[in-house]
Amino acid sequence: MSPALPSMRDGHPFRRSLAICGGMPVRDEVLNWLEWARADLCHAKVSLDVGDYNWACFAAQQAAEKGLKTAALHVAGLLPRGHDLTRLYWRLRKHVDLRLDETDLSKLSAYYTQASAPTPE
Numbered sequence: 001m002s003p004a005l006p007s008m009r010d011g012h013p014f015r016r017s018l019a020i021c022g023g024m025p026v027r028d029e030v031l032n033w034l035e036w037a038r039a040d041l042c043h044a045k046v047s048l049d050v051g052d053y054n055w056a057c058f059a060a061q062q063a064a065e066k067g068l069k070t071a072a073l074h075v076a077g078l079l080p081r082g083h084d085l086t087r088l089y090w091r092l093r094k095h096v097d098l099r100l101d102e103t104d105l106s107k108l109s110a111y112y113t114q115a116s117a118p119t120p121e
Contacts, residue, residue, distance in 0.1 A: 038063070
């Protein structure tokens with residue numbers, strides 16, 4: 001069972017820090033996406049601990065994807081489509097100064113494809 005995540009509703013530090021960073025109010029939709037990203041990250045950590053590496057990588061990719069989409073939703077007001085982390089990153093960079101390693105994003109993106117369409121051994 002995954003560890004419980006604290007709510008990010010009114011009064012939660014994430015709501016305040018997002019409002020400060022973006023200088024704009026934080027919509028509930030943004031908080032929902034952030035909660036989903038954090039839950040995926042928790043699943044990745046638990047899966048890693050039990051040795052389920054394929055699922056840990058897939059969950060980590062999902063957490064990163066939702067994190068990038070959350071940022072885009074907050075700063076640009078739009079929710080980009082797609083699963084390619086590098087593309088999501090470049091869309092987000094149009095709106096915010098962000099520096100991520102594109103090689104790492106590309107490697108992590110591959111786990112979405114591998115986990116959703118595994119090849120027989």
